[in-house]
Amino acid sequence: MNTVTTSLGENSYDIHIGCNILQELGVIATSVAPASKHFFVVDKNVEETHAKEAMQAFGGQCEMVSLEAIESNKTMATVESIWSSMLDAGCDRHSELIAIGGGLTGDVGGFAAATFMRGLQLIQVPTSLLAMVDASIGGKTGVNLPIRSEDGTSILGKNLAGSFWQPKVVVADVMTLQTLDDRQLRCGLAECIKHAMLGHQSMMDFILENTSAIFDRDSDVLVELVTKSASIKAKVVSQDEREHGDRALLNLGHTFAHAIEPMSELDLYHGEAVSIGLVAAITCAEATGLVDAERVDQIRHVLSMVGLPVSLPLPVSIESVLQLMRIDKKNKDSKIRLVLPTDSGAEVFSEIDETALALAWTSVGASA
């Protein structure tokens, strides 16, 4: 078992990464976060498999709610129903919430833990690659909010309500990835590639050299992949818990991704939207003179190699996506703030020339 530490003073915690370590969850939880009651928030797709195994580590009969991991369920209504179930189960301020599932379950379960009786201990048990290397680390929890347009329709604005709430421990068992389908595995790889773009070429080389072993679910390779990628995220979070500085770099590609992810006609998963967002970001960086064309080709190549999309499945209008970028919560004074890749990693830019943005969107297939 490998252990990576997120160093945040009294809020520090370990991320344990290994093979068949779910069986040890009970021991790990009791040692780092003793609680009067354990309440589980579980992704429906892993309820009968990994969640069952995890609950056996607590002696079987456990109080839980399961949820379908779809973005339309990542809402305050779901959080309210978790609160109600916790009350019914007799949870109090000394109880503990254990979230088992992908990033969506971790975000919603984490937000319920952050808010129930003003905050309970939280344990994250990520079961998707994306959640292992990204969503379960760093304490961002939250839900989507509807953004209403003038014609009365609404789309879900990603993660617009939430809080920082660090877990007590993260337990990532790569054996759970045996049941994750390839499309979802690729989505996790998009975040690994994003981490590699922040100045970690050796991580990029590792992905390229081990692509088939990753898709074959080779457990040693997966432990190494998750350890390397989680270490990059944990280090950034350790230096900037509340995103006042360098943590914003982890949003590379995400301001673009958040504009297209809610468009149901595109049918994009989060990691796929991030992949297209990374291409748009590197093209925008090239248009701004930050990187050369060769670097753009390299990034397109790595993303394509692992089977991630590098352009939109359907054209969308540039104006519509720019409009959505303008309401991203990372903006300041209505100006689009963007993380762009540079030769040595990435930097935050507070004002981006709209021509470069339009060019970036055109490069991934958006139209005027």
Ligand SMILES: NC(=O)c1ccc[n+]([C@@H]2O[C@H](COP(=O)([O-])OP(=O)(O)OC[C@H]3O[C@@H](n4cnc5c(N)ncnc54)[C@H](O)[C@@H]3O)[C@@H](O)[C@H]2O)c1
């Ligand atoms: N908090 C953060 O810092 C952070 C960072 C990145 C992403 N996120 C959020 O995470 C979510 C994306 O996470 P995700 O990609 O894990 O998506 P997800 O949670 O929606 O899971 C993807 C799919 O995989 C299934 N699944 C999960 N584990 C499985 C397993 N072991 N076997 C079989 N199926 C499994 C789920 O049921 C779901 O159908 C988004 O809501 C995104 O906003 C949060």
